[in-house]
Amino acid sequence: MSLKTAPVNVEKGNLKPKFKPQTIAWVVIFISFAIFCLLVYLVANLVSDYLSRSSQNRSAIVTVTRGPVYIARTGQGSLLVANPLDTLQPGDSILTDNQSQAVLELFDGTKLDIYSSSKVRLSESRIVTTNFVRREKQLVVEVSLNSSEDDRAGVGKVSVQFDNKDDQEYIGKPLEINCTDGASLIFEGSEDKDSYSIDLIHSTDGSSRTLINSTVTNTGNLQISAAGKTQTLAPGKRVFVDSGQPPVESNGLQDELIRNNRAFINGLDGWEVQQKDSGNLDNIFCSLFIDSEKVDDGTIYRAHTYRGQNTKDSHECSVIQELNTDVSRYQSLVLNFKLKIQTQSLSGGGEQGIEFPLFVRISYVDTQGNPYNEYFAGFYITPFDPKDNTRVAKYIVSEQVKQGEWIEFSSEDLMQRRNKPQKILSITVGSAGHDYEAYFTDLSLVGKG
Secondary structure, three states: OOOOOOOOOOOHHHHOOOOOHHHHHHHHHHHHHHHHHHHHHHHHHHHHHHHHOEEEEOOEEEEEEEOOEEEEOOOOOOOEEOOOEEEEOOOOEEEEOOOOEEEEEOOOOOEEEEOOOEEEEEEEEEEEEEOOOEEEEEEEEEEEEOOOOOOOOEEEEEEEEOOOOOHHHOEOOOOEEEEOOOOEEEOOOOOOOOEEEEEEEEOOOOOEEEEEEEOOOOOOOEEEEEOOEEEEEOOOOEEEEEOOOOOEEOOOOEEEOOOOOOOOOOOOOOOEEEEEEOOOOOOOOOEEEEEEEEEOOEEEEEEEEEEOOOOOOOEEEEEEEEEEEEOOOOOEEEEEEEEEEEEEOOOOOOOOOOOOOEEEEEEEEEOOOOOOEEEEEEEEOOOOOHHHOOOOOOOOEEEEOOOOOOEEEEOOOHHHOOOOEEEEEEEEEEEEEOOEEEEEEEEEEEEEO
């Protein structure tokens, strides 16, 4: 038996490929060319950015206004004495001692007045150019107290004055100032002529405080950051930053600076009695002691000075309290106390012009670092008489009061003086002249922020 199979018809077109080889080749060429163009574009951009971006360090100008001022150069171990006109490079520092002062002018025109016992480091100072024309300024400064290893307590100060003479040429981040207590100051929005002050206060107990003040005429705001918090400092306001703490606005700050000030309840604790005579061996000392007096509203304790033996030589009898207190954190500082004068043998302020039966003297260091400043107020009951060659000195405050009557005296705001105080050294209250008898009590020196 045999088998027969039917023939199978195969159409010729069924085995042809779906895409022609030429089409596939053109697609591969097109994709490769696109990738090549993309790579060329990216490389060109990278090269252009590299060539168009440049960074140029800029120096700052140092002007010594009171010397000596020192410069710490990067990589040099010893300090150099700054020339009257010098330069500071990025990484360098400028240091002032307790008597010196300098001005640091940054390349954009901003000026930093560096007062005594301060240190400023120029961390960053450069211009970054991108796209051949875009100019970004980068300015970072560090400020700190210039203290010794043996004594880290003290007060430093730096003020900032914006005078951006060519500010239109630059864009980018605003000036940044970093403080040693962790506070970071960003002067964003500060405009030409805006000014700020930075007080660096370190106490003997190791604590520190930075006080930042914005002038009332400022137009921009200052951002102060510390301990993860940010505080905006508006014009005319003050903010303080304690080490490791967030910034706090200091409005409402009020401190009494005198110890044992109210009515001498604790006697003369905190005060030291001093006697200053004219040098005559026969000079008669005066008496100074605490006693009491009955008044309408009760009994008051008072300091009592007395000298009355028809003496012919001048003698000062007083109490002094050393304060050594920084007052730069306060916006006002006013002295108040009560006084009464019973007798006075000289007229006015005596022959010297400062021989008052009752006076108060406040010694202080001003904001320029000058330690020889005084606020002096004298009181008298007998008007000055040219015939006796007596007078009242013109450079002091003087006031005639009624004999045997208690009066309350309030001083001017010491923070409004032309040479306003930065640090109060001491306060002295007492009597001077030939014969006198006077009383004083309730002394108060209050600083308000």
